[in-house]
Amino acid sequence: MTVENPISSPFELPSSKGVIFVVDDESAFCDVVCEILEAIGYDPHYALNAAEALQMLPQVNPDLILSDVMMPEMDGLSFVRHLRDHEAWKAVPVIIVSAKATPDDRLNALDSGASDFLAKPFSSYDLEELIERNLKRDGY
DSSP: OOOOOOOOOTTSOOOOSOEEEEEOSOHHHHHHHHHHHHHTTOEEEEESSHHHHHHHHHHHOOSEEEEESOOSSSOHHHHHHHHHTSTTTTTSOEEEEESOOSHHHHHHHHHHTOSEEEESSOOHHHHHHHHHHHHHHTTO
16 A cells, blocks of 8 residues: 655745744743744743753754753853763853843853853744754754
């Protein structure tokens, strides 16, 4: 018995451009960023702290991570260093997103192993551009 492939409808939504994992302790921020990401074609997921994110990583399997710096228990820079120490996650691009955006803050983020830095507040255009640049850099 042969199974025919269904004809694609011209009204189907395009497949996701990739999985983006947002890690930030502000749920309202996560909600807004996830809405933006979904609107521009990504499959967003979020965690409200780094410990929760570490538990969720195997299920989410992100193509890119957006992480805040200032979070309780484990800050974003420690989170990035932890990711870089693990074979499964060391190549995943991580963009640090922070309201603290001095040159030293940016340098600390990159020194921790972050791929890039985005200062809060930001536009949806800036977010999309930075994500796409980092995904292309890593061959996605």
